[in-house]
Amino acid sequence: MTSSPTIGVLALQGDVREHVAALAAAGARPVTVRRATELAAVDALVLPGGESTTIEKLLKAFELYVPLRGRIAAGLPVYGSCAGMILLADRVAGATADQEGLGGIDMTVRRNAFGRQVDSFEEDLAVPALSEAGEGPLHAVFIRAPWVEQVGADVEVLARTGAPGASGTGDGKIVAVRHGRLLATAFHPEIGGDGRVHRYFVGMVRDAA
Numbered sequence: 001m002t003s004s005p006t007i008g009v010l011a012l013q014g015d016v017r018e019h020v021a022a023l024a025a026a027g028a029r030p031v032t033v034r035r036a037t038e039l040a041a042v043d044a045l046v047l048p049g050g051e052s053t054t055i056e057k058l059l060k061a062f063e064l065y066v067p068l069r070g071r072i073a074a075g076l077p078v079y080g081s082c083a084g085m086i087l088l089a090d091r092v093a094g095a096t097a098d099q100e101g102l103g104g105i106d107m108t109v110r111r112n113a114f115g116r117q118v119d120s121f122e123e124d125l126a127v128p129a130l131s132e133a134g135e136g137p138l139h140a141v142f143i144r145a146p147w148v149e150q151v152g153a154d155v156e157v158l159a160r161t162g163a164p165g166a167s168g169t170g171d172g173k174i175v176a177v178r179h180g181r182l183l184a185t186a187f188h189p190e191i192g193g194d195g196r197v198h199r200y201f202v203g204m205v206r207d208a209a
């Protein structure tokens with residue numbers, strides 16, 4: 001692999017174009033993924049937000065579910081945003097009866113956790129692990145977002161809501177995590193206009209090569 005890794009964006013639902021643009025800006029070579037042959041050709045994958053139950057049904061319908069589980073088990077770097085975070089969780093609170101997920105991150109995620117009053121909100125998050133010296137908070141957009149209720153010992157917490165001075169919910173919920181080669185955020189950095197999450201993921205992919 002060159003220093004420009006080929007990173008797929010699962011293109012079944014969600015902000016595909018925005019993730020493609022953010023990955024290109026971060027120095028990767030983005031490609032869309034809808035088929036198993038396309039999945040086989042990528043160095044890493046982004047799972048966009050949307051509706052986790054729908055994306056799972058589409059993964060199965062497009063015969064991507066089994067190969068994707070296999071590649072995750074074999075160490076494929078994957079970044080999941082929002083519904084993508086839910087798909088990567090080993091445990092989901094509020095899952096539908098037939099929702100299996102992909103798993104991989106040792107965490108419990110609660111779907112639609114922030115509740116009705118705050119279906120959507122924006123908040124400035126402190127993200128030191130994703131930042132260079134001098135960079136300020138990350139302006140994060142949450143849309144019917146999950147939060148992380150519990151993480152295993154090997155999971156690194158990268159961001160919580162309620163940083164000092166933040167406007168939003170202010171209660172210290174975990175909203176960004178990394179577990180080995182898997183990265184997940186409850187928010188949508190592809191529409192926040194802040195490139196840090198995608199740059200961090202491209203760095204993870206380069207390190208994994």
Ligand SMILES: NC(=O)CC[C@H](N)C(=O)O
Pocket residue numbers: 048049050051052053081082083084086111112143144145146
């Ligand atoms: N913006 C999102 O991805 C929302 C996730 C959605 N609430 C779900 O459960 O899948």
